[in-house]
Amino acid sequence: MLRLSTSARSTLRHLSTSAVRREEVVGTVGAVPVRRPVGGFRILGFLFGFSAASALSIYYLQQDTKVASGLLLASVEELQQGTGKITNHLDRLQTVEKELAALKSSGAIKEDVSKVRGETKKLYDGLHLEVLDLRAHVWxxxxxxxxVVKTESIRI
Structure with missing residues (x-):
């Protein structure tokens, strides 16, 4: 027969599936003292972990806030530049509108040009008639x- 050591026998007993055997093997002689940390150490560990987690979360929150503030500041600066460009364009447009109004008030209207053209044509026609009259008179x-020259040459 095969002889087993005492530790192997107790292992076999533990592996037994019958309830009776388990009860025999698991006998309690007395309560085994379980050493738990004192309550103060538990609270200190909790507070330390909570403090560390809070500190890290505040750090990451501050970093995110700093990045968001930088992005917001950049957006505001871009908006300021865009507003400045639009203001410059509006100033140019107002200047051009003022110049256009001044040109309209001082410029000639088509009707005025037509009147001057008609008067010039009349003046030219009048001068042409005078030139023709002068030619006729000279002729x-x-x-x-x-x-007179013929009559005097005949007389002489």
Whole structure:
């Protein structure tokens, strides 16, 4: 037969599936004292863990706030630059509108140009008629001069 050591026998007894055997093996002679930490150490451990977690969460929250503030500041600066550009464009537009109004008030209207053109045409036509009259008069004087020259040459 096979002989087992006492520790192997107790292991076999523990592996037994019958309830009776288990009760025989598990006998209690007395209460085994369980050493638990004193209550003060438990509270200190909890407080230390809570403090560490709180500190880390506050640190990460501050970092996120700093990044968000930086992004917000950059957005505000971009908005300021855009507003400045728009203000410059509006100032230019107002200047151009003032200049346009000044040109409209001092510029000639199409009707004015038509009137001046008509007056110039009348003046030109009048001068042309005077030139024609002057030519006719000069031609008449030439004719009279030629008659006088012919009559005097005949007399001489």
């Amino acid at each position: 008449g004087v030439e004719q009279d001069l030629q008659k």
